[in-house]
Amino acid sequence: MSGPALHLAVELDGEGAHPAAWRRAAHSPDQFFTPRRVARVAATAENAGFTLITLDDGVLPPGAAPDPVGRIGAVERAAFVAASTSTIGIAPVVPVTYAEPFHVSSQLASLDHISAGRAGWVVTEEDRPEAARAWGRPEVADAAARARESRDGVEVVRALWDSWEDDAVIRSVATSRYLDRDRLHYIDFTGETYAVKGPAIVPRPPQGQLVVLGRPDRVPAAQLDVALVEGRDLTAVATAAAAAGTPRVFAEVEVALDTPGATAAERVADLERYAPWTDRGRLRHIGSVGQLLALLDQLKDSVDGVRLHPLVLDEDLPVLSGLVLPALVERRLVARPLPGRSLRSTLGLQRPANRFAAAAAAVQEESR
Amino acid sequence: MTRTDPLDVPRPHAQLHFGVFFQGVNHWTIWSAPESGSQIDPASFRQVTQTAERGLFDAFFLGEGLRLREVDGRIHDLDVAGRPDALTQLAALAAVTRRIGLVSTSNSTFNEPADLARRLSGLDLLSEGRAGWNVVTTDNAWTGANFRRGGYLDHADRYRRAEEFLTVARALWDGWEDGAVAGSVGAPAWSAPGGVRQVRHRGTQFDVDLAPTLPRSAQGHPVIFQAGDSGEGRDFAARNADVIFSAHGNDFDDALAFAEDIRRRLRAVGRPEDDLRILPGTEIILGATEEEALEKKRWIRRQQVTPATALGIAGLLWGIDLSDRDADGPLPTEDPVVAENDGSFGARRIADPRTVVGEWRAKAEAHGWSLRETVIALGPQRGHVGTPSGLADKFARFVRHGAVDGFNVTPYLIPDGLDDIVGLLVPELQERGVYRTEYAGTTLRSHLGLREPLTHRSAPEQRQAG
Numbered sequence: 001m002s003g004p005a006l007h008l009a010v011e012l013d014g015e016g017a018h019p020a021a022w023r024r025a026a027h028s029p030d031q032f033f034t035p036r037r038v039a040r041v042a043a044t045a046e047n048a049g050f051t052l053i054t055l056d057d058g059v060l061p062p063g064a065a066p067d068p069v070g071r072i073g074a075v076e077r078a079a080f081v082a083a084s085t086s087t088i089g090i091a092p093v094v095p096v097t098y099a100e101p102f103h104v105s106s107q108l109a110s111l112d113h114i115s116a117g118r119a120g121w122v123v124t125e126e127d128r129p130e131a132a133r134a135w136g137r138p139e140v141a142d143a144a145a146r147a148r149e150s151r152d153g154v155e156v157v158r159a160l161w162d163s164w165e166d167d168a169v170i171r172s173v174a175t176s177r178y179l180d181r182d183r184l185h186y187i188d189f190t191g192e193t194y195a196v197k198g199p200a201i202v203p204r205p206p207q208g209q210l211v212v213l214g215r216p217d218r219v220p221a222a223q224l225d226v227a228l229v230e231g232r233d234l235t236a237v238a239t240a241a242a243a244a245g246t247p248r249v250f251a252e253v254e255v256a257l258d259t260p261g262a263t264a265a266e267r268v269a270d271l272e273r274y275a276p277w278t279d280r281g282r283l284r285h286i287g288s289v290g291q292l293l294a295l296l297d298q299l300k301d302s303v304d305g306v307r308l309h310p311l312v313l314d315e316d317l318p319v320l321s322g323l324v325l326p327a328l329v330e331r332r333l334v335a336r337p338l339p340g341r342s343l344r345s346t347l348g349l350q351r352p353a354n355r356f357a358a359a360a361a362a363v364q365e366e367s368r
Numbered sequence: 369m370t371r372t373d374p375l376d377v378p379r380p381h382a383q384l385h386f387g388v389f390f391q392g393v394n395h396w397t398i399w400s401a402p403e404s405g406s407q408i409d410p411a412s413f414r415q416v417t418q419t420a421e422r423g424l425f426d427a428f429f430l431g432e433g434l435r436l437r438e439v440d441g442r443i444h445d446l447d448v449a450g451r452p453d454a455l456t457q458l459a460a461l462a463a464v465t466r467r468i469g470l471v472s473t474s475n476s477t478f479n480e481p482a483d484l485a486r487r488l489s490g491l492d493l494l495s496e497g498r499a500g501w502n503v504v505t506t507d508n509a510w511t512g513a514n515f516r517r518g519g520y521l522d523h524a525d526r527y528r529r530a531e532e533f534l535t536v537a538r539a540l541w542d543g544w545e546d547g548a549v550a551g552s553v554g555a556p557a558w559s560a561p562g563g564v565r566q567v568r569h570r571g572t573q574f575d576v577d578l579a580p581t582l583p584r585s586a587q588g589h590p591v592i593f594q595a596g597d598s599g600e601g602r603d604f605a606a607r608n609a610d611v612i613f614s615a616h617g618n619d620f621d622d623a624l625a626f627a628e629d630i631r632r633r634l635r636a637v638g639r640p641e642d643d644l645r646i647l648p649g650t651e652i653i654l655g656a657t658e659e660e661a662l663e664k665k666r667w668i669r670r671q672q673v674t675p676a677t678a679l680g681i682a683g684l685l686w687g688i689d690l691s692d693r694d695a696d697g698p699l700p701t702e703d704p705v706v707a708e709n710d711g712s713f714g715a716r717r718i719a720d721p722r723t724v725v726g727e728w729r730a731k732a733e734a735h736g737w738s739l740r741e742t743v744i745a746l747g748p749q750r751g752h753v754g755t756p757s758g759l760a761d762k763f764a765r766f767v768r769h770g771a772v773d774g775f776n777v778t779p780y781l782i783p784d785g786l787d788d789i790v791g792l793l794v795p796e797l798q799e800r801g802v803y804r805t806e807y808a809g810t811t812l813r814s815h816l817g818l819r820e821p822l823t824h825r826s827a828p829e830q831r832q833a834g
Contacts, residue, residue: 022558029558030549033583035462035494059482061581066557069564070544070581076490079459083410099483102434102514103453110452114410114460134482134578169407169450173400176676179445184436197513199436199443203408203450 003348004335006296007305008325009089009250010045013056013074016316017254017309019067020274024267026314033072035080041313042081045088048321049329049336051346052089053081054122054213054307059098059134067275075107082115087336089343091120091213096153097146098126098135102196104153105160112205117342119205121157122228123150123214147218152191154212154223159187161209162354163199185356207344208351213250221245225349228252228307230282237283238302248304248347254284255292256311257319264288267311282309289323293331300333304347377768384767384802385774385816386794387427387471387647388420388786389613392451393437395681396651396750398671398780399448405783407448410460415783417461420468423790424804426815427469427500428461429593429613429776430454434478435511438712439680440689446677455487462495469812471500471593476530477507478515482578485537488590489582497586497811502593502613505530508711525573527596527604532573534592534608538823539567541589543580587811589821606633609644610818613776617648618750623771645773645816651751652759652777654788661753668780669744678740681747684713685721685728695740699725699732750778756788760796767802 015021015032022029031037045053056062057074074092082090090111094104112119125146126132132139140146165183172180187198209225216227227244230252231237241249254277256264264286268277285292299306310316328334337346344351391397392407405412417428432454437444454472461470470491474484492499505526509519521529548563568577594601594609605612616626631641653668655661673681675695683690687705704721732742752759766772779785797803809815819825 023554025553028551028553029555030547030551032549033493035496038494039463059486059578061579065559065561068558069579070549070559070583072490072493072582073487075456076459076487076494079456080463080494083460083463098480100478100515103479106453107456110456113408113452114457116410130578134576135480136482136574136576137480164450171399176400176674177445178399178448179443179450181443181445184443194516195513195518196515197435201433201436201450202452 005300005333006303006328007051007248007250007347008049008328008334009052009054009091009305009307010050010317010320011054011056011307011309012041012045012313013054013093014062014068014071015314016312018268018271018275018277018311019063020271021312022068023271023274024312024315029068032068033070038072038077038080039084041317042085042088042090044317044321046085048317048325049334050088050325051305051337052091052120052343054091054120055093057093058095058124058126059131060126060128075111078111078119079114082111082118087118087339087341089118089120089211089337089346090115091122091211093122093124095124095126096157097140097149098131098137099153101153101156102160105157105200106202108157108210109161109200109202109205112207112210113202117206117344119207120211120213120226120343123154123212123219125150125218148192150214150219151223152189152193154219155191156187156189156196158209158212158223159189159355160196160198160200161205162356163187164202164204165354165357166204166208168203182360183357204354207342208354211343211347211349216240216244216246225344226250226305226347229303230280232281232283234283234298234302237299241302247349250305250307251299251303252280252282252309253295253299253306254282254309254311255316255320256286257292257316257324258288259315259319264311267315271311277311289319289327292324293327296328297333377765379768379770382767382770382773382802383804383817384763384797385645385647386420386423386425386789387429387469387774387776388416388425389429389431389649389776389778390416390782391431391448391778393431393433393447393449395447395672395677396778396780397448397782398668400671400674401781403781403784407782408450408452410457412783413452413457413461414464416779416786417465417468419783419786419790421465423786423794424807425468426774427471427812428458428465429471429500429502430457430473432473432475432504434475434506435514435712439683444680444713446674446680455491458499459491459494462491462498465495467498467807467810467815469498469500469591469815470495471502471591471812473502473504475504475506476533477505477521477526478511479533481533481536481540481574482576485540486581488537489541489585492585492587492590493582497813499585500591500593500611500812502595503530503534503609504595506711510711527600529573531604531608532571535571536567536569536574536576538589538821539569540578540580541584541821542823543567544583546584549583585811587813588824591812591816591818602630602633605644606630606639607637608822610813611645611647611816614646614648617650617772617775618752620766620769620771623648623766624769627771640819643819645818647774647776648772649750649778650775651780652775652789652793653751653753653780654756654759654792655753656755658754658758661755665753672780673740673744673747675740678743681743682739685724687721693739696738699729699739699742756792756796759793760800760802763797764800764802
């Protein structure tokens with residue numbers, strides 16, 4: 001593969017990866033919901049040279065008292081951020097366990113139009129019974145059922161993205177036709193629990209298909225562009241990456257870095273007085289910039305990218321931006337995304353052919 | 369035209385409010401002109417919104433349709449179509465505007481409160497109090513084919529569901545005490561104990577139990593818009609809405625009758641009669657002279673009503689496919705067929721096609737009109753045509769007599785369609801003292817001069833109007 005050795009993504013939800021991260025934030029808790037802060041964090045990541053921002057979400061509160069119990073929806077934040085940035089990729093988390101795939105497809109396609117092709121989608125599950133009660137829907141109770149909802153949801157969303165061919169808007173003054181209806185397609189999806197007719201109400205996204213990210217043990221590999229893999233050590237990550245079967249693989253890495261004011265270990269210890277840092281079975285780096293650079297250098301042999309989960313955004317992002325990214329760029333391990341590039345092309349992924357257009361072309365060929 | 373003495377009118381100090389409705393679907397948007405821009409490019413939305421903000425408009429307004437329109441089972445291909453998800457687009461516009469309200473049309477039938485109320489809250493926070501929700505209740509099975517539950521809702525229950533939806537949404541929007549989130553660094557807890565109330569609701573439409581995840585915005589709640597014109601729709605608006613987006617804004621007497629009907633309904637539910645703004649949708653066509661404006665209107669109508677569109681509109685009236693007829697020939701000789709409306713072409717309201725066709729025939733014969741000319745002259749009508757000063761006088765009269773509170777302008781061209789309204793009409797209105805010269809507040813609620821949200825009123829204020 002050409003291009004840089006590693007793509008760097010960063011998860012920007014909340015105040016950081018640690019549940020008590022807000023206690024070390026540079027601002028008071030009530031500043032969390034201001035547009036100024038949402039824009040500033042994203043601008044920091046863009047200026048640093050990250051390839052991609054992800055924004056976690058779900059219908060339930062992100063945590064429990066005394067920690068933060070609120071957040072603005074990831075799609076709304078992503079759209080806001082897309083309009084205030086120019087080059088970075090933006091991928092909101094949107095679970096389809098209960099959500100309407102038709103709405104999700106429209107929202108994400110719109111995000112891709114708004115960002116001129118910089119959008120992605122992180123597929124997750126809503127696995128707690130409280131989520132069903134919030135939605136007012138029968139619980140999707142077991143892992144197999146949740147996997148089914150994700151699979152069907154992604155299938156519908158992707159089919160709807162293809163339901164308009166790229167050139168469906170023809171503006172034919174001679175025939176008075178704005179659309180060529182032959183280039184619009186009913187998707188006629190019928191799954192086990194619901195059916196969706198189509199076509200979409202939003203024209204095909206600029207990227208054709210947004211970059212879809214997810215866990216390969218939850219979403220079929222064939223539906224993913226980027227697998228997000230976990231493992232406590234390099235070997236486990238390499239094994240998971242080798243088994244992923246997706247065009248690209250990103251490793252999940254939690255980071256706490258030494259800062260001018262305190263070492264990483266001190267900062268973690270400070271927060272651990274209040275709450276434990278949830279163990280998700282991910283690689284975790286607590287230490288110096290140099291050690292992180294060494295870790296990333298090793299990771300490049302088994303994955304295409306890394307998604308960083310900083311301990312405290314206000315403390316770790318400045319270090320990532322000021323020391324880590326510049327060093328990686330200098331070593332040509334990482335490349336800054338170029339203006340005007342789609343997220344797909346930054347990741348070296350092809351713009352996919354439209355499934356319906358391809359089918360129509362095949363029929364035409366056959367009847368010749 | 370003689371000017372009315374501004375003080376000898378029912379509402380001498382009334383102010384006109386403008387919204388702009390980016391339609392994105394239907395034949396009123398001209399796509400065939402060289403200056404017609406993209407219906408999906410974010411630059412189009414940014415330009416219209418920023419132009420409206422320069423013109424001190426109250427709100428920018430996006431519509432929604434959850435299925436592409438069809439005629440006789442085939443996708444309607446003559447009009448603009450293909451638009452962004454309203455809330456997502458508005459969240460982006462929040463980043464590039466400072467004052468203008470951002471109103472999303474969102475369906476109460478094919479959404480759930482946990483999701484939609486939260487999305488609206490998010491927009492309200494990202495815009496610092498500029499969000500609005502135009503509640504629509506489309507319920508047909510044809511639209512339902514795109515959703516998990518299909519066409520599950522009886523038409524008769526659509527407002528029941530909408531009202532219960534609003535009840536749950538308001539409980540979610542009120543779920544956080546003001547000041548619930550700590551205001552200082554080093555606070556012992558992120559939010560005050562008991563500052564967030566769980567919302568439990570069990571009704572005929574919803575059975576939910578959830579924790580609201582967002583605080584109130586600078587305007588308390590998103591502003592509620594409503595557009596239904598039936599008696600049921602008007603009652604729903606009188607009980608729930610802050611703004612009505614009506615279809616009664618062309619004719620002064622019709623507008624006044626509608627406004628008085630709404631005020632009657634407001635009093636009946638114990639709300640002050642100035643508690644709700646009435647903003648009819650309208651097209652505004654300006655010219656330097658009356659003749660120039662009329663000439664422009666003729667051009668616009670011919671762009672909007674192409675031969676194929678004329679046949680389409682007549683086909684809807686006749687209830688038969690006329691697409692193979694000659695639009696420049698005479699009217700069809702057949703009698704109209706009264707067809708059932710499955711919703712596939714929006715809410716058609718032709719109560720008695722036979723009578724309408726009879727009228728069309730009589731007028732076409734009298735004037736020697738072709739089918740297309742008849743559709744242009746007698747088909748769906750809307751809008752005001754005139755000079756900036758003439759229309760400013762007219763609008764001042766409308767608003768000072770309480771016939772409207774303003775207009776929701778539907779530009780016939782995207783993205784330049786507001787330029788002459790902002791550049792020429794707004795200054796004339798300002799000169800007459802019926803239009804703001806700057807935004808006084810920062811929220812949509814304050815632009816519209818609305819009271820605080822309905823659930824925040826103290827009991828005496830509620831009673832006062834009764």
